Amino acid sequence: MINLPTHATTYTPQVKHVTLDLRPVIDRAFKPTLHFQGTMSIGAQLARVHAGIPQVIVRGPDVNVRRVRAVVGNISVVNRGSTFVAHVTWAPVNQQGATVGGVKCSPASTLVTVPFRQTSVSVPLVASTFGIPASPYYVASVQVLPRVIQVTGASSALVNLSPIALSPINVTGLQQTSTITKTIPIPVAGAHLSSVTANVTVTVVPGVRTVVQHVPIVIRGATPHGHYKLSAGWVDVTVFGPQSPALTAQDLEASVQVQGLAAGQSSRETVTVSVPSPWVAQSVSHSVVNVQALP
Incomplete structure (x- = not known):
């Protein structure tokens, strides 16, 4: 019970207008389309990209749903060159490509794997020395193991790939055969190597x-x-x-x-x-x- 002041009066509100949306709500299925935006890394090539779902359901008033011509998702590939996962939000668009309002997509978004075309080539490793060994020794040979590695990356980036040069080895004062582990430099951005290090054996003998x-x-x-x-x-x-x-x-x-x-x-x-x-x-x-x- 509510106690009102003695001078208060009560009234009952009257609703004069009620707006009812009597438009039928419908569902329509669309095969999702992916659009790629931006410039990829030099030499990168996209492989076949799948949206990950067979269809997106657009739901809303029939007049709005009938304006939808496609469901699209945008993916930025700026400076990309290797496979990555993108969070794609689906948008219903009309014939002019503009977003249609008043409708919803189900699912609203999806994780999409964006693969790049990859190839693998065999590339030799080369090593060099500088300096002079201790007398009376000289450098008889320089051997690298592995002699060849596999480089995997974008197809066009690996065309005519030159032998990979390891950092030079200082043999100044060297008096005996020595084996040194060297890090193999990555020849092109985004490439993967079958081995990240190489062993270089420098053989010195009396001369x-x-x-x-x-x-x-x-x-x-x-x-x-x-x-x-x-x-x-x-x-x-x-x-x-x-x-x-x-x-x-x-x-x-x-x-x-x-x-x-x-x-x-x-x-x-x-x-x-x-x-x-x-x-x-x-x-x-x-x-x-x-x-x-x-x-």
Whole structure:
């Protein structure tokens, strides 16, 4: 019971208007459609993507449902290159692609797996060294295990993939054969490797010094009709490495660069010597020669 003040009066409210929505409510099934937005990673290719559900039910007043032409879900693939899972919200759209209001989708959203086209290629590993081992040792060989790995990733990104170079190994002062574990760098973004590390074995053995005599000096960078005179036509090169097989002058190359030297000019040029692996050039009888470009 409610106690009212003595001066209060009561009244009964009257409802003048009642709006009833008598439009029939209907359901209609649509096969969901996926739209992909944005730019993928370079070389990435989408594989076949399934919505994960066979249909989406659109429910609402019949006049609204009849305006629906499709049920779509948008997925952003910006900078994507590997498989991921997207949360997709379904939207009912009309013939112009605009969202239709007054209706609901069931389910309202779905988790969709977005796969990318993958391929696998065999790629060799290469290793290099720098520095000089302790005397009297030299680097006899550098071996990498595994020699080849499988790289899996987007098909177009793996076309003409170069051998994977491991970080160089410092052999300065090395006196015995050594095995070092190296991390394999990923050659392209988003790729997967069959192995993440490689073992590099550097073998050092005692060597000997040998003098290779009368290695002819080759002129590099000469003009088509240029003529040049050198203060020395050959050099003796001291090499360090295995005792056999013995090197000959034909196994080495000594050269000087004369590019840009005009007729009538002369200059002192450094002699560059190339020796086959695993030998190392230690000294040259004429490290610098006078070069004259004849008129």
